[in-house]
């Protein structure tokens with residue numbers, strides 16, 4: 001880890017309950033105070049089940065690209081912020097693959113989040129085929145360009161999540177060296193938009209992070225934390241992952 005403040009984010013996806021929220025709060029409240037920022041992104045219906053705490057922040061898993069109006073089922077950035085979300089995950093591969101979140105939508109959502117004073121966690125990652133064809137960096141460059149080329153000013157307000165799609169929910173994580181190589185590429189690539197912001201931006205890793213593999217990942221110089229799916233549904237394991245970031 002680095003001088004950048006570590007961020008460990010839980011993405012519950014469409015899982016969890018108010019009972020899990022209570023357990024999660026209790027477990028996290030026992031962690032010693034530290035510089036690590038802990039974030040929980042439950043389904044928005046559970047945001048209010050988390051009491052206000054200085055141990056963690058709350059976030060959402062998606063946001064509308066629109067401000068308001070006749071968009072049935074959507075939730076605006078202002079509404080999420082009013083419900084207590086200070087972060088929002090944007091462009092997760094599941095959104096891109098299953099719900100049609102294109103690069104254009106990812107850019108629009110990123111702008112909306114920042115306008116509502118939330119921090120977007122903008123997700124990027126390659127498929128297994130793209131990795132096998134050695135296209136990882138090319139694919140990432142294209143997707144990064146789609147958000148930041150015309151709007152480099154967004155970078156200083158963003159967190160980047162690198163999530164190789166082949167490692168999500170599969171139990172197969174990128175090795176620390178593989179992940180570090182991509183994180184270093186992303187940081188270097190982003191320098192062309194804003195050199196200072198690229199040095200400061202937190203780039204977190206997601207894809208089968210667990211209590212066993214997290215320490216080696218977080219020890220890498222360009223890995224500034226994790227976006228944790230399955231393991232974040234087990235409060236004790238998630239707390240162990242948060243502790244591991246403190247030690248790295």
Ligand SMILES: O=C[C@H](O)COP(=O)(O)O
Nearest residue numbers: 011168169207208229230
């Ligand atoms: O947002 C989280 C990622 O999709 C990783 O999920 P996972 O930890 O279950 O592989």
